[in-house]
Amino acid sequence: MHEMGIALQIVEIATASIPPDAGAVRVEKINLKIGKLAAVVPESLRFCFDIAVKDTPLDGARLAIEELPVVARCNDCQTQWIIKSPAFKCENCDSGSLEILSGRELDIESIEIAEEDDHVS
């Protein structure tokens, strides 16, 4: 439900990441990592992003979203596994003491910018 706020934040961070020496560039793509346990719906985020980029240097940019699985490690037996259903117990020893290694991400990895080549090919 807060995807618009997140989209605006992405626009802000990505815009600030365009190197000042880059001149007129077109941001092609924004690479995003979203964990499955983040409270973000990728489809809603894409929808909001397309609205949020209007009249910004990111207009026309595409969101490339890599969804990351929820990976947990058991603090008792060190088993590492991917949590697929909302059951947060070690699949090996049934312990409830676990650490979430990934799945909570909501990170901008990189932006990709397209530049005109000065050399005519």
Added chain:
Amino acid sequence: MFLDKLFKTPKYYHHDGTRHSHPHTHGSNEGSGITTHKSGTREIKVIRRVLDVNEQMAEQNRKLFTEKGIFVLNVMSSPGSGKTTTLEKTLLRIASQIKSAVIVGDICTTNDADRLAVSGVPVVQVNTDEFGGDCHLAAHVIEKAAGGLNLDDIELLIVENVGNLVCPAEFDIGEDARAVVLSVTEGEDKPAKYPLMFRECEVALLNKIDLLPYLDYDKNKAVEYIHQVHPDMPIFEISAKTEEGFDPWLAWLIAKVKGKAGIVE
């Protein structure tokens, strides 16, 4: 091929077919942070958490609250689970021994603040429509709201978040602990449907247990679901209406407040 696509992109050409030229050069030394070259594109590493601005603000809040020895509890739930009634009764019971204050978030109205004010504690109402009708309270909102309170005279700050089981779980506000209120008039499987919320909270309050005789609610199943998502999560079974089950909940809360104050002393 990418260049073909680029050359066909109308915005890169004037209508007469000539291309834009740009003042910059394409040297081989592109500076730090730029790691990848592809044909016609360059990838600039960013690696930032999207919500890092909120997280930094939350850390600032946390530092301030810790300096003041204030225990901050972020209370979340779906709408209608009885958060406000639970807090009303809680404050009435503890206000004489714990100096408390409340920040209450709603999209609209000051109804909850009016109800909570009856307990005599300072209440700040935040209406998130000023901030774009948000579905949650963010750290900067708490910072602003806390400015309306005398932090030197508070031991416990309760933040009643916007009723929503999804978004508030994602936003750190600088709290010490999070509590989720679930009521027996909701589905037993809510924890499985909203795992993040139940993972992120330290304790759960199962409210409206006075209604159990009239419902087909399977309480054990609800407890099972909570523990599936958050093994060993403490659950306080309460009725905000009758105050049944309040003693263990209040004991937990008071111990937390005393523990935080002890850090400062």
